[in-house]
Amino acid sequence: MRDEVDGLIEAWRSQRPDVDVTPLEVFSRVSRLARHLDRARRTVFTEHALEPWEFDVLAELRRSGPPYELSPGRLLRATLVTSGTMTNRVDRLAAAGLVKRRPDPDDKRGVLVRLTERGAERIDAALESLLSYEETLLAPMPDGDRQQLASLLRCLLAPLDRDPSRPQG
Numbered sequence: 001m002r003d004e005v006d007g008l009i010e011a012w013r014s015q016r017p018d019v020d021v022t023p024l025e026v027f028s029r030v031s032r033l034a035r036h037l038d039r040a041r042r043t044v045f046t047e048h049a050l051e052p053w054e055f056d057v058l059a060e061l062r063r064s065g066p067p068y069e070l071s072p073g074r075l076l077r078a079t080l081v082t083s084g085t086m087t088n089r090v091d092r093l094a095a096a097g098l099v100k101r102r103p104d105p106d107d108k109r110g111v112l113v114r115l116t117e118r119g120a121e122r123i124d125a126a127l128e129s130l131l132s133y134e135e136t137l138l139a140p141m142p143d144g145d146r147q148q149l150a151s152l153l154r155c156l157l158a159p160l161d162r163d164p165s166r167p168q169g
Contacts, residue, residue: 005029030153044133048126053079055130057089058098058123061115069114071104098122 005028012021038052045055060078061068070078076086090113093099098119104110115123138146 003029003032005032026156030156040133040137041130044129045126047129048122050122050126053081053089054093054098055123055126057086057093058115058119059127061099061113062120062123062127067114068120069102069112071107071110071112075113093119 005025008028009021009025012019012024041052041055045052050058056079057075060075061070064070072083072086072090075090076083079086081089090099090101093113094101098116099113100116101111101113104112141149
């Protein structure tokens with residue numbers, strides 16, 4: 001089986017035999033897969049009237065468990081955005097009725113962001129659609145291969161997640 005990356009690798013090896021292009025065999029595939037997944041996720045999210053960032057914030061709240069509320073600080077750390085960006089996102093989600101703010105009883109200056117029933121319904125439906133689609137992508141791959149791939153990708157990703165100061169691109 002061949003993919004587009006095989007042709008890229010062959011061309012680089014032909015044009016630059018002095019350079020080891022082995023990393024491209026992995027990272028070009030990861031990059032291309034990420035682009036395909038991004039397009040597919042946008043399509044799925046659009047079917048549920050969500051932007052990818054909305055899915056990320058709602059999903060973080062939903063995964064937190066009852067009462068499905070977190071501080072804006074926790075949300076921004078989980079979604080890797082700035083406080084100004086998170087404020088804007090919470091404002092937009094609140095205006096859409098997907099989250100609501102309430103005073104933090106443990107911090108008089110703070111607020112908590114809570115998933116509304118409408119937000120929970122939206123994120124649950126989007127998640128089910130996303131998982132269904134992603135399962136079709138993985139269908140040709142045996143379970144053992146899936147687990148091995150997940151483990152190998154974890155080896156690459158974990159150090160980057162632990163050290164956000166590492167160059168990210």
